Amino acid sequence: MANFVLVAGAWLGAWAWDDVVPELRAAGHGVRPLTLSGLAEKSGAPAGQQTHVRDIVHEIEGHDLRDVVLVGHSYAGIPVGQAAERIGDRLRRVVFVDSNVPSHGESFVTAWPDGRAMIEASMAATGGFWAPLTEADFAGQGLSDGQIGRLVGGATPHPGATLTEPAVLGRGVGELPATYVKCLLDGAEPGPDVAELLRGEHWRLVELDTGHWPMFSRPRELARVLLDAVGPGR
Template sequence: MSEFVLVAGAWLGAWAWEDVVPELRAAGHGTHALTLSGLAEKQGVPAGQRTHVQDIVAEIERHDLRDVVLVGHSYSGIPVGQAAVLVGDRLARVVFVDANVPADGESFVSGWPDGRAAVEAAIAANGGFWPPLTAADYAGQDLDDTHITRIVAGSTPHPGATLTEPAALAGPLGALPATYIKCLRDGERPSDDVAALLRGERWRLVRMDTGHWPMFSRPRELARILLDAAGPGT
């Protein structure tokens, strides 16, 4: 039995995994959907990048989890990647779901050369938070109106410091057993940094013909991929 620790991306909380969790539990695995500090039901909790890393490590250590499949979606790939290095032999595999990956000394906005100024300006104009997307921003991502309404209603402003503070990697990402899920309707190719990691022996690429939020658009397919990641050979 594996223990899945599921961390959603910017603006989202543990609730985002509600359609995926039953599939994992039905297969006999433990599931731990995690809300990061400052988001969803944890709004008001001060948070920087290191806070989010510690949220994930603390969840694993508090429950004394072993054989952990640590899953990070979008933004949360950055704290998840750092936490995966820190938890050592508790980790069975890390799965990045159309996610950013951490680079030592670089932040989330470092990877946005064309959009960095816009993100930083939005944070400054909104009291230190990155405002959630609007319904129109989800067009073309394989989401129906019900999905979009649900996401928009559940989203909360994202703590800006988590996006601007640099990552601190305690070890090389390429040494981790990892699966990278590329959602093709959000771009057909992984970023250059991910492509470099995929050339290593321990990283695998899986493609999904859906948009950037597969936990809503294709939850059963995503669950099957996660179950496969937890299978033999991890």
């Protein structure tokens, strides 16, 4: 049995995994979807990027979880990658779902050379938060109107400090046992940083023919990918 810890990306909380959790539990695994500080039911809590790293580490260590499959979607890949390094031999595998990956000393906005101004303008207009997307922003991502409605209705403003603080890593994430899930409607190829990591011996690529939010658009297919990532028991 593995223990899945599921962390969704910007604007989202544990609720984003509602359609994935039953598939993992039916296969006999432990599952803990996690809401990061400042989001969803934790809105209002102050949060920086290292707060989110601690959220994840505390969830794992506080519940004494072992054989952890740590899953990070989109923005959450950055704190998840750092937390994976810090939990040591509790980790079984990391799964990055169409996500950013951390690089020591770099922030989320560092990887957005064309979008940094947009994000920072949003933060300036909303008191330090990144405003959620609108319905139009989800077009072309393989989502039904109902799924888009759930995303828009459940999203909360994202704490800006988590996007601008730098990652802190003791070693490169290339040494972690990792699966990278590329969602093809959001771009046919991983970014150059991920492509370089995939050339290493510890990372493997899985492609899904869907958009950036597969926990909504293709939850069963995503669950199968996560189950495949478990691999043989130790």
